[in-house]
Amino acid sequence: MLTFVPSRAVVKSKIENQESRIKNPFPMHLQVLFEDNHLIAVNKPAGLLSQGDETGDRTVMDWVKAYIKHRYNKPGDVFLGSIHRLDRPVSGVIIFARTSKALKRMTELFRDRKVTKTYWAITTEQPDPIEGSLKGYIYKDTSKNRSKIVPKADSNRHKGAKMAKLDYRLLGRVGTNILLEVKPETGRPHQIRVQLADQLKTPIHGDLKYGSRLRNQDGNINLHARKLEFQHPVTKEAVKIEAPIPEIDQLWQLFAEMTEW
Structure with missing residues (x-):
């Protein structure tokens, strides 16, 4: 298995965005987790x-x-295929395809639930019980950009409602703050956010949209895409990619000692 767990150091490369549609060019520090x-x-x-x-x-x-x-001094436009998304206020590992072949195959892996x-x-x-599974039908209200859990009997009335499944377990506690590991089997809009809030009664810290009573100063939420595991679509090797927790977030740093890096 190819395992990629970068150090805390980022690949610091000041890059000015050359895409004309972006209103303001921006320099960023890019933390690359995996690249081929x-x-x-x-x-x-x-x-x-x-x-x-x-x-x-x-x-x-x-x-x-x-x-x-x-990095590669490429002229003209660069091909980059979008495979999946993370919500704006969420941090963590996100993967893109550099070729059309990889895009097609990775999209199929996500669709067929072959990506952990x-x-x-x-x-x-604190969740009760501290470990378990959640199932329910999720309906996305696009006018409000908000998802909700609906009864199975109402899934036909709420057009587009789909079954959502995830597993969770408690990893640790620091004071009043609790760290959960969540493994979604499906990939519904706002799935983890709405299932933790509505079904488990444990809204994510800072997620005012789904019932958190505590606001983060930057408006983001404490949900982090920690890891992706899959068979490489071309080389067929087993790949595991892990994303370090945000260094600048004091709440995340409360759990830094629980990590392996």
């Missing part, structure tokens, strides 16, 4: 979009394109 000719994975900072929307705000995708263009996803979440409520 087919794929690239980075540690997404909370607060950054995964890819473009109507706001025109900067995105991880633009960030990675600029990094590739700069592990998240860490901080909450102030």
